[in-house]
Amino acid sequence: MKIILTTEQLAEGIDRLAAVVSRESDGKPLTVIGVLTGSIVVVADLIRRLDGPVNLNMVWASSYRGTATAAGRLELRLDLLPDLNGQDVLIVDDIFDTGRTLEALVAALRGRGAARVRSLVLLRKQGRAETALVPDFVGFDIPDVFVVGYGLDYDGQWRHLPYLAALDPAEIASHSGAQVSSHA
Ligand code: IMP
Ligand code: MG
Numbered sequence: 001m002k003i004i005l006t007t008e009q010l011a012e013g014i015d016r017l018a019a020v021v022s023r024e025s026d027g028k029p030l031t032v033i034g035v036l037t038g039s040i041v042v043v044a045d046l047i048r049r050l051d052g053p054v055n056l057n058m059v060w061a062s063s064y065r066g067t068a069t070a071a072g073r074l075e076l077r078l079d080l081l082p083d084l085n086g087q088d089v090l091i092v093d094d095i096f097d098t099g100r101t102l103e104a105l106v107a108a109l110r111g112r113g114a115a116r117v118r119s120l121v122l123l124r125k126q127g128r129a130e131t132a133l134v135p136d137f138v139g140f141d142i143p144d145v146f147v148v149g150y151g152l153d154y155d156g157q158w159r160h161l162p163y164l165a166a167l168d169p170a171e172i173a174s175h176s177g178a179q180v181s182s183h184a
Contacts, residue, residue, distance in 0.1 A: 003165050009140075021046075022050050022051040030088055031057065031089045032047055032054055032089075034092045035094070037060070038153065041094075059080065061093075084109060088116045088118075095122065095152060103133045121139065123147070123164070126143055146166065
């Protein structure tokens with residue numbers, strides 16, 4: 001595994017994101033909605049650096065299946081959400097890859113009456129977007145490699161790494177053989 005972002009760089013990125021979000025929220029209440037499971041580390045670090053009142057909720061989304069690294073069918077579960085009427089919502093996800101997850105979530109949350117829906121991602125992969133949606137806040141632009149750590153997994157593993165690492169295609173191949181996709 002090759003380290004893409006160190007623990008220190010990640011902490012600086014979170015500080016930078018929290019400062020911009022706090023400045024733009026101007027002390028008004030913010031409803032942070034984290035996307036399970038990958039965003040838990042980002043959410044935990046980010047909310048502790050935000051100024052002003054924060055209401056935290058989680059939704060669940062998945063577009064990856066087992067050992068495949070290509071996006072599969074998107075599944076959303078919004079059943080844990082309270083009424084969002086009139087709220088200023090910030091969706092927080094780990095990574096913007098094709099953007100399909102965030103696009104679907106923004107649409108779904110707008111449909112639940114939120115006054116404003118903005119999105120924040122820690123990472124954005126270069127050259128992968130398949131949607132016109134642009135996240136409002138982006139921590140780091142990274143190359144098109146499959147990354148793990150700081151919440152991100154491969155087949156359920158490596159979420160706990162305190163840094164972000166690129167998974168070597170050979171390491172993926174040793175786990176999944178023929179299921180490796182071209183962008184891995
Ligand atoms: P999108 O809908 O294609 O933007 O996919 C976003 C979701 O795919 C993220 O929330 C992650 O769960 C997952 N994902 C995308 N790229 C990676 C990666 O390099 N490592 C781990 N998970 C990823
Ligand atoms: Mg995810």
